[in-house]
Amino acid sequence: MGTQLKKLLAAAIATLPLIAGYGTIAHAEGEHFVFVSHAPDTDSWWNVIKNALKNAAADTKTTVDYRNPPSGDIADMARIIQQATATNPDGIITTIADFNVLQSAIQGAIAKGIPVITVNSGTAEQSKQLGALMHIGQPEYDAGKGAGERAKAAGVTDFVCVNHYITNAASVERCQGYADGLGVPLGDHMVDSTQDPTQVYNKVKAYLTSHTGTNGILTLGPNSAEPTIKLLRDTGETSKYNFITFDLSASISKGIKDGIVESAIDQQPYLQGYLPVVLLTQYVRYGVMPANNINTGPGFVTKDNIEMVEKLAGEYR
Amino acid sequence: MAEDPTVATVAQPLDERLQRQSGLRRLLSRPELGAIAGTVLVFLFFGATAHGTGMFAADGILNWMTVTAQLTIIATGAALLMVGGEFDLSVGSMIGFAGMMIAIPTVYFGWPIEISVIFAFCGALLIGFLNGLVVVRTRLPSFIVTLASLYILRGMTIALSILFANRTIVSGVKNFAGDSFVVPLFSGKAFPGLFIWLADAGIIGKLPNGQPSVQGVPAMVIWAFAIALIGHIVLSRTRFGNWIFAAGGDANAARNVGVPVARVKIVLFMVTAFCATVYATCQVMEFGSAAADRGVLKEFEAIIAAVIGGCLLTGGYGSVVGAFFGALIFGVVQMGILFTGAPNDWFQVFLGLMLLTAVLFNNYIRRRATGER
Amino acid sequence: MSESVSAKPALIEVRDLVKHFGPVVALNGVSMKVRSGEVLCLLGDNGAGKSTLIKTLSGVHKPTSGSFLVDGKPIAFHTPRDALDAGIATVYQDLAMVPLSSIARNFFMGREPLRRVGPFKFLDLAFAEKVAREEMKKIGIDLRDSSQAVGTLSGGERQCVAIARAVYFGAKVLILDEPTSALGVAQTSMVLKYVNQVRARGLGVIFITHNVRHAYAVGNSFTVLNRGRTLGTFEKAGISIEELQNLMAGDKELQFLSNDLGGTV
Numbered sequence: 033m034g035t036q037l038k039k040l041l042a043a044a045i046a047t048l049p050l051i052a053g054y055g056t057i058a059h060a061e062g063e064h065f066v067f068v069s070h071a072p073d074t075d076s077w078w079n080v081i082k083n084a085l086k087n088a089a090a091d092t093k094t095t096v097d098y099r100n101p102p103s104g105d106i107a108d109m110a111r112i113i114q115q116a117t118a119t120n121p122d123g124i125i126t127t128i129a130d131f132n133v134l135q136s137a138i139q140g141a142i143a144k145g146i147p148v149i150t151v152n153s154g155t156a157e158q159s160k161q162l163g164a165l166m167h168i169g170q171p172e173y174d175a176g177k178g179a180g181e182r183a184k185a186a187g188v189t190d191f192v193c194v195n196h197y198i199t200n201a202a203s204v205e206r207c208q209g210y211a212d213g214l215g216v217p218l219g220d221h222m223v224d225s226t227q228d229p230t231q232v233y234n235k236v237k238a239y240l241t242s243h244t245g246t247n248g249i250l251t252l253g254p255n256s257a258e259p260t261i262k263l264l265r266d267t268g269e270t271s272k273y274n275f276i277t278f279d280l281s282a283s284i285s286k287g288i289k290d291g292i293v294e295s296a297i298d299q300q301p302y303l304q305g306y307l308p309v310v311l312l313t314q315y316v317r318y319g320v321m322p323a324n325n326i327n328t329g330p331g332f333v334t335k336d337n338i339e340m341v342e343k344l345a346g347e348y349r
Numbered sequence: 350m351a352e353d354p355t356v357a358t359v360a361q362p363l364d365e366r367l368q369r370q371s372g373l374r375r376l377l378s379r380p381e382l383g384a385i386a387g388t389v390l391v392f393l394f395f396g397a398t399a400h401g402t403g404m405f406a407a408d409g410i411l412n413w414m415t416v417t418a419q420l421t422i423i424a425t426g427a428a429l430l431m432v433g434g435e436f437d438l439s440v441g442s443m444i445g446f447a448g449m450m451i452a453i454p455t456v457y458f459g460w461p462i463e464i465s466v467i468f469a470f471c472g473a474l475l476i477g478f479l480n481g482l483v484v485v486r487t488r489l490p491s492f493i494v495t496l497a498s499l500y501i502l503r504g505m506t507i508a509l510s511i512l513f514a515n516r517t518i519v520s521g522v523k524n525f526a527g528d529s530f531v532v533p534l535f536s537g538k539a540f541p542g543l544f545i546w547l548a549d550a551g552i553i554g555k556l557p558n559g560q561p562s563v564q565g566v567p568a569m570v571i572w573a574f575a576i577a578l579i580g581h582i583v584l585s586r587t588r589f590g591n592w593i594f595a596a597g598g599d600a601n602a603a604r605n606v607g608v609p610v611a612r613v614k615i616v617l618f619m620v621t622a623f624c625a626t627v628y629a630t631c632q633v634m635e636f637g638s639a640a641a642d643r644g645v646l647k648e649f650e651a652i653i654a655a656v657i658g659g660c661l662l663t664g665g666y667g668s669v670v671g672a673f674f675g676a677l678i679f680g681v682v683q684m685g686i687l688f689t690g691a692p693n694d695w696f697q698v699f700l701g702l703m704l705l706t707a708v709l710f711n712n713y714i715r716r717r718a719t720g721e722r
Numbered sequence: 723m724s725e726s727v728s729a730k731p732a733l734i735e736v737r738d739l740v741k742h743f744g745p746v747v748a749l750n751g752v753s754m755k756v757r758s759g760e761v762l763c764l765l766g767d768n769g770a771g772k773s774t775l776i777k778t779l780s781g782v783h784k785p786t787s788g789s790f791l792v793d794g795k796p797i798a799f800h801t802p803r804d805a806l807d808a809g810i811a812t813v814y815q816d817l818a819m820v821p822l823s824s825i826a827r828n829f830f831m832g833r834e835p836l837r838r839v840g841p842f843k844f845l846d847l848a849f850a851e852k853v854a855r856e857e858m859k860k861i862g863i864d865l866r867d868s869s870q871a872v873g874t875l876s877g878g879e880r881q882c883v884a885i886a887r888a889v890y891f892g893a894k895v896l897i898l899d900e901p902t903s904a905l906g907v908a909q910t911s912m913v914l915k916y917v918n919q920v921r922a923r924g925l926g927v928i929f930i931t932h933n934v935r936h937a938y939a940v941g942n943s944f945t946v947l948n949r950g951r952t953l954g955t956f957e958k959a960g961i962s963i964e965e966l967q968n969l970m971a972g973d974k975e976l977q978f979l980s981n982d983l984g985g986t987v
Contacts, residue, residue: 073697098693103645107632111416115687118409119402132520132638144408145557198507199517199642224507586844588834591823595831598820605818606832607803665822 062094063122063316065309068113070129070153070200072104074227076346077253077279077301081152083347084305092313094122104197106130113137123147123312128154128162129200138162147315149308152301153202156325165321168307170299170329176206178330179250179276179297180213186274186294188214188248191221192239196232196256198224203252206278210250225256232259237267248274254281261287280333280349285342288335298341299329302348380659381671387657387707388674388681394703395685404688407544407553407563417680418573419628421673423647424654425573425580426624428672430617431655432584434597434664435484435491437621439476440651442502444644447473447629449506452519452639455526462526470626476502477622481615499648507641523637535572535627536634538565569631576624581669593617598665654679657708678707731794732757733895733926734779734810739788741774748774750950752788756895756926761917762955763937764930765970766947772930775947776899779928780812781805809894813901817884821873825865826854828872829887857886861916878909882916895926902936914940934967946970 067085071078082098089096099116101108106129114137116124124141128134128150142148142163150159151168159167183191191214193207204222211218223239225232236259240246251257257277261284264270275293277284279301287293307326315321333341341349395404403409423440430437450469454460460468480498484491510517526532541564547553548561556562584590595603596610603610625644633639656662657678658671682703691699735755741748749771756762766772777783778790781799789796792808799805805812819828830850837846847869854868861882872880881901888896898917902910917940921927931937937944944961946953946969953969961969 095690097690099687100693102697105642105645106640107636107643110636111412111684112687114408114415115412115684118404118406118412119688119690130518130520130636130638130640132523133636133640135637136635143556143558143560144562199640201516201518201520204516582844586847588836588843588845591827591831591834591845594823594827595820598822599816599818602816602818602820603831605802605814605816607806608832661822665820 062092063313064119065094065096065123065125065312066116066119066121067096067098067305067308068109068116068124068126069098069100070104070106070109070127071100072227073100073102075104075253075255076281077255079346080301080348081305084302085309088306088309092310094309094313096309097121104199106133110134110137113141117141117144117146120144121146122316123149125149125151125308125312127152128158128167129202131158131162135162138164147312149312151304151308152299153200159325165315166311166325168304168326168328170297170327172202172205173209175278175297175299175330176209176211176250177213178209178332179278179295180210180215182213182295182332183210183248183250183274183276184214188274189216190243190245191216191248191250192236192243192246193218193222194225194232194236194249194251194256194260195222196225196227196252198222206252207250210276214248225259227255229255229259232256233263236260237263246273249276251275251277253277253279254284257281257287257293258283261292264292280341280345282342282346285333285338285345288333288338289342291335294334296333297329298331298333298349300331300349301328303328380666380668381674382659383710383712384658384671384674384678387678387710390710391678391681391685391703391707395681395688399685399688402688402690404685407547407561409688411563411567413680413684414570415567416684417677418567418570419631420647420650420654420676420680421573421577422569422628422631423621423624423651424658424672424676425576425669426617426621427648427651428655428658428660428667428669429580429584429593430621431652431660431662431664432597432667433593433614433617434600435614435617436495436652437480437618438492438495438648439480439498439502440621440625441644441647441649442499442506443473443476443622443625444629444632444647445506445639445641446476446502447626448633448639448643449510449519449641451630451633452522453510453513455522456519457513459525462522462529462531466531466630469630470623473622473626474619477619478615480622481618484618485611485614503641510639510641517641518638519640520638522633522639526634531630532634533568534634535568535631537568539568539571541565567635569635572627572631576627577669577673584669589613589616594665650679653704657704679704682707732791733793734928735791735794736779736785737789737791739775739778739790740786741778741783742786748950749778749785752947752950752952754945754952754955756928758894758926759921759924760942761921761927761929761940763941763944764928764947765932765934765937765944765966767932767970769949770947771950772947773899774950776812776897776928776930779805779897780810809892810897811888811891811893811895812897812899813881813884813888814899815903817880819872819880819884822871824851824869825858825872825875825883826850826868829854829857829868829883829890833891853890857890858883861886861919876909877905878912881905881909881913885913885916885920889920889923889925893925895928896920897928897930899930900932901929902931902933910936932970934963934970938963938966 069078085096085098099112101112109129110133113126113134117140124146126138126148131154138148139162148164149166149168150164154167155171156167193210195203195207197203207222208218223235225235249260251260258281270292276295277293278297280296280298284293284296288296311321427437427440447469450472451465454465454468455462480495484494507517510519544561544563544565548555554562584593592608592613595608596613600610632643654675655667655672658668658675660667682700686696686699732755737753739749739752752775754762764772774783778785781802781804797808835846835849836843851868855865858865863879863882885896901913905913914936917927917929929937929941941958943955943957944966945955
């Protein structure tokens with residue numbers, strides 16, 4: 033018993049410095065940036081950004097650490113930004129998932145003289161207010177409104193917005209934008225689907241069964257879109273709804289090709305990962321920075337341009 | 350460890366009992382001993398691997414101290430309750446719910462912030478009371494009862510915030526708070542002068558704008574120390590503390606000698622709810638907002654900290670000092686891994702391995718200290 | 723000796739005690755009394771009604787009928803607390819001890835000594851440890867450290883701690899529920915010795931057991947219970963250990979068996 037314990041202990045201790053060492057050695061060369069997202073570990077959409085960060089780090093010969101709160105708690109995210117600040121990186125890239133919560137942490141980094149670029153969630157105004165260098169993203173409300181207008185043109189009169197991340201204020205704005213674009217009050221058209229595929233599937237099923245007048249569906253990302261696509265395939269109602277989703281994934285692409293999904297709002301996340309690293313590197317090395325914010329979306333991926341997108345979905349698109 | 354020694358001693362013949370006796374020698378050791386040893390190990394590890402990363406600079410220390418402090422607040426409640434023989438899995442949901450009980454009345458009902466905070470504390474104590482009452486009355490395992498509360502409270506947080514605010518994040522609490530004393534009470538920074546002096550003396554770093562890199566000790570850290578200290582004194586030095594040990598060690602025996610077991614347990618559930626509300630209040634005042642997903646999974650962190658700190662899962666044994674060191678281990682490991690720059694995808698694996706190592710080491714030390722192999 | 727004991731007034735006396743649980747008759751006319759400085763052994767096989775009788779005497783159950791006298795006066799207990807206040811302390815088989823807690827904490831469990839510091843009252847652990855150590859020393863158990871866990875004590879020692887606790891808190895009558903049932907020889911003699919010591923101090927002891935040898939070793943008188951009623955009370959001088967054994971078994975079978983096995987039952 034005693035020796036077994038010792039062996040276990042020794043093994044556990046021995047592996048840790050090895051693993052940890054991998055990260056520390058990398059610090060020695062090139063600039064070091066930290067990318068902080070708000071997404072829980074389970075959100076697959078962020079894989080594209082992780083790949084973009086890898087590419088950008090290789091292209092610019094820098095190191096980029098990707099950090100996120102494992103359970104998606106924004107308060108934990110603030111601690112991670114504070115932690116990143118304490119390591120004195122050459123730059124921090126962060127989302128503004130909740131302005132109030134992250135405000136003091138982001139401003140703390142800026143006060144310490146660390147250049148900050150905000151990406152993805154949040155608005156250009158918030159970014160400016162924090163004192164960040166720029167914001168790279170897709171204005172959430174406008175993207176939602178664009179989708180709503182598109183749906184209205186297609187004849188949608190009643191809709192459901194499947195929200196898998198209801199605690200993120202930006203996600204509600206997408207639904208609100210869509211509703212406003214359509215000219216229908218949001219009311220109880222928003223379903224809190226949670227992230228679990230089975231729950232998404234059943235909650236959407238329950239909603240569509242009880243709201244027979246629904247003819248438009250908006251999903252906010254692969255987490256809510258994929259189970260919904262599966263549901264429509266299972267029920268055979270593949271052309272009953274005008275189905276617009278945010279973001280892309282392999283199965284969303286297939287849904288577009290099969291005509292289940294009318295279009296996907298592509299905010300081109302690859303750029304949200306790649307551009308800030310490149311821009312920060314040039315800023316640190318040569319002091320140059322574009323004067324304006326960068327809107328990476330909304331662009332709509334439809335049957336017409338899907339071929340090109342599909343090959344790279346989930347990896348770079 | 351989980352075996353009931355009474356059974357072993359009373360029911361077994363004499364020779365069996367002798368063996369039992371040596372096994373129980375470890376109980377002589379203080380419960381927090383292993384956690385303190387684990388803390389030393391963790392600091393040695395990060396001293397070696399995170400050296401020069403800023404982890405041990407002033408703002409780095411502040412970072413993991415804050416995480417430790419917020420965990421200490423709920424771990425103290427969890428430890429007291431575990432010694433008392435029960436669990437509370439609704440702590441995380443309580444954090445989210447309490448935050449909303451402060452934010453919604455302040456922002457949407459126009460209540461003064463002080464009243465909202467008092468309302469939140471009263472509401473939390475009531476929920477804690479109900480948790481305790483259901484456990485005591487039904488004699489169901491508290492694991493199940495509070496698991497139900499976990500869902501009920503989380504669900505109510507989402508439903509009520511949608512009902513009253515039509516959103517799940519209520520921001521701008523600070524705008525309504527004005528210069529009320531509750532803001533500095535829960536989110537202020539203590540001893541700013543000391544830190545300016547430290548920065549001037551060159552002991553801690555300065556920001557480009559001339560401010561010290563750390564402006565003061567966050568109120569949350571002070572709350573954590575105060576709660577842990579009071580919890581420790583109550584558990585080890587008061588009659589109520591003795592009742593907690595008795596209720597958790599053998600509720601029936603305690604009842605037979607006149608310990609009001611039901612009352613003790615109900616009070617302990619109220620204490621965990623109180624601790625969760627302190628946590629929530631600090632967070633709301635610091636960030637100025639409440640969100641429906643605040644505190645997710647924190648109940649497990651609290652229990653983990655208490656267990657690392659030497660609390661027995663079966664009750665009747667443990668200490669608040671141990672829980673504090675458990676929280677310190679958890680906070681340092683959680684943040685320390687980030688400082689070492691380990692790849693993010695493996696974060697939770699490292700966290701689990703480090704905790705396992707700390708617990709194994711903790712056990713090992715406890716055995717060595719009591720002369721058992 | 724038995725004469726001098728008989729002359730004293732009874733500390734507890736019950737007459738024709740009956741206890742029904744719905745249709746179940748648990749006690750059907752039990753009479754017994756215990757005097758100061760006397761060990762009354764309550765003998766009976768499993769199901770004889772011993773547990774019900776103890777619980778009635780200690781205030782857990784209320785008797786259905788019959789009289790219950792303390793110091794010659796009729797009394798009715800509503801809670802175990804009432805019995806304790808009347809000086810009747812019961813040491814149950816589980817001993818009401820928390821094995822993980824220290825001896826001192828257990829000794830004062832539910833009756834903690836307090837020390838006032840300003841507006842606060844703290845546990846007086848120094849006092850508790852001192853008293854626990856002293857009381858244990860009186861029994862002949864020398865504790866180096868009364869902050870050690872009760873779980874580290876042997877079964878006999880634990881039994882003695884439980885008895886010492888009852889005595890310290892002013893019991894006049896001690897009810898011991900099978901104190902020797904799970905103990906080995908050495909442990910048993912330690913407990914029996916202590917029971918005798920307690921009796922010599924003038925307490926009345928009701929010693930419940932189904933082991934006739936243990937009973938005979940310390941008892942002054944013996945009451946045998948069978949199927950919820952008393953078969954009679956016997957002074958030690960008036961009955962032999964074999965007769966007691968037979969009486970308790972209810973017939974001669976056990977005696978034959980005992981002879982067959984060489985007298986080991």
